[in-house]
Amino acid sequence: MVIKKIALLPGDGIGPEVCRQAVKVLDAVAERFGHRFEFTSHLVGACAIDATGNPLPDETLAACRASDAVLFGAIGDPKYDNDPSAKVRPEQGLLRMRKELGLFANIRPVTAYKALLKHSPLKADRIEGTDLVIFRELTGGIYFGGKGRMADGSAYDHCTYSRAEIERIAHLAFQSAAGRRQHLTLVDKANVLETSRLWREVVREIAPSYPEVTVDYLFVDNAAMQIIINPKQFDVILTENMFGDIISDEASVIAGSMGLLPSASVGADVAVFEPIHGSYPQAKGKGIANPLAAILSAAMLLDHLELTEEAALVREAVDEALTNQILTPELNPTAPYTTEQVGSYVAFWI
Amino acid sequence: MVIKKIALLPGDGIGPEVCRQAVKVLDAVAERFGHRFEFTSHLVGACAIDATGNPLPDETLAACRASDAVLFGAIGDPKYDNDPSAKVRPEQGLLRMRKELGLFANIRPVTAYKALLKHSPLKADRIEGTDLVIFRELTGGIYFGGKGRMADGSAYDHCTYSRAEIERIAHLAFQSAAGRRQHLTLVDKANVLETSRLWREVVREIAPSYPEVTVDYLFVDNAAMQIIINPKQFDVILTENMFGDIISDEASVIAGSMGLLPSASVGADVAVFEPIHGSYPQAKGKGIANPLAAILSAAMLLDHLELTEEAALVREAVDEALTNQILTPELNPTAPYTTEQVGSYVAFWI
């Protein structure tokens, strides 16, 4: 029996409702295995701005640090999106959380579920069997470099990477590849960018420590095609922050729905687990949000806590929901189930 | 009858063989319409490095400037690709050409040809009817900002945009949209990047001058999904250099083959027309390279010279090749034609 503190950061839009289902499933896991998960809920994003003026209140950050793991919903609200130059924005909470908690690696597995092949915009034979994982650097690069305006009205963003920033995530990606199909692809733009050339150098230096792993190098423009043309060629993809943002959202089309894709952000300290979908404000409160990405994020959280049997059981329960079409409207338009029902069905199978 | 000087820059790999077919087609156009196209050929890329040590010799640049239009093949050679830190690289020739000739806008139309729907990795119903054009900024941003290493071994790349750089391409994109389906989508990352916020500001300022054009704003990560999920929603896409590199290569999967996609790079001065595919060194000299992208680039060149009837005829001839399956192996694996044969067939229809 284990006791674990889990900080919940439901956030905005559909964040709270999908988190609720993940909690339901974690509660079922706790009951079945005799564990205790202690949940506390904290503000982040637009709701935190509305309540406190700060998208990431100190209280929230302290709660994350005091927890064994964080379950995150989603952030973002149209009232801030439509004003990108607003001084305080929900995204700042997310970016600051990543930086403060040292979440330098965002890990996104992408699987083509058999039951969902018909929902993908890609032809089934191209994607069936896809099983890749993207390691996106999350606390460096152009996201966190200097940015501003110059006297002449022009704008700038600076992209920087140190060797250490590249090394730590490269080791994680190599370790992951070693335990999977032993194939790592670095995605960069080394024919143009100096930072990309440094990424290649560092990865080349590290590669000999993982002799069983084959390393490929792909320019990001080519990678953006290859992921669609032949996603099965990939095992582990390693890339920098901005390219990872683009490539990992692009790769989500393979699964047929964003509503299926979990992610983990890890660092030195505590780790954060979140569905890759956004706050989807149009769906808020309608019971149509797919909770499976949040539930699969909870499975990644269990793996992280070394509760692997428990994690496997959650994934099996999700497979049951997929096989039996107990799915929200975007995946089952003719006989849809609600967010709540899908969560309960998965919990029931635990 | 018109007389035009066309500078040919065949470049590396399959560049020369596909350019040859485009020239054949332009010769047929000249004969049919009684024009005179004066071709001169010049070095660029790896072959230029091998011959002169310089990927863009002065002679080549002068010839471009003295011409009415430039037809470009492709550049790149594995012996340089595998050494991204080599001091002289073929890509430098391409980037310098863009800068020296002021080619600030790269224009890439993407069409889903009916005859090719089965070759696309995307399901036919998702892409049938797609007709979009991407305006990629080509002489600014992170490609041309300061880059280097710091004393501590870290690397940097600087991204900068001035208002003027954004305005001039935005006007081109709005004009194009006004003559098409009156819909422009700006792709940026305004929730993170200061340069993107400037792009949004400038586009918002310009929009009222084109009241008939509806403007949308899309974050690049979302755009990377939307282009695959529902490409028909797009008419004109406007974006900065790095995002345009990724998004436009990604969008090429819609057509079912890179071998079909032409592009135009325009600026104050002379314009350059080139297939979007690369030098594809593995295919060099085998007669399997698809010449249609180069031929369709020649059609864009004719449009640029205001020879619109001639351009339309070339496109009709290409349609004949598609309809009758007179295609290279990647599109017609069972009864393939050679590069040469496809070029001759198109020329024959002129």
Ligand SMILES: CC(C)[C@H](C(=O)O)[C@@H](O)C(=O)O
């Ligand atoms: C909201 C935004 C700042 C964020 C990012 O770009 O990192 C999001 O797109 C993501 O991928 O988590």
Ligand SMILES: CC(C)[C@H](C(=O)O)[C@@H](O)C(=O)O
């Ligand atoms: C070869 C490379 C420098 C170039 C670019 O990134 O611009 C190419 O990918 C392109 O899109 O024309």
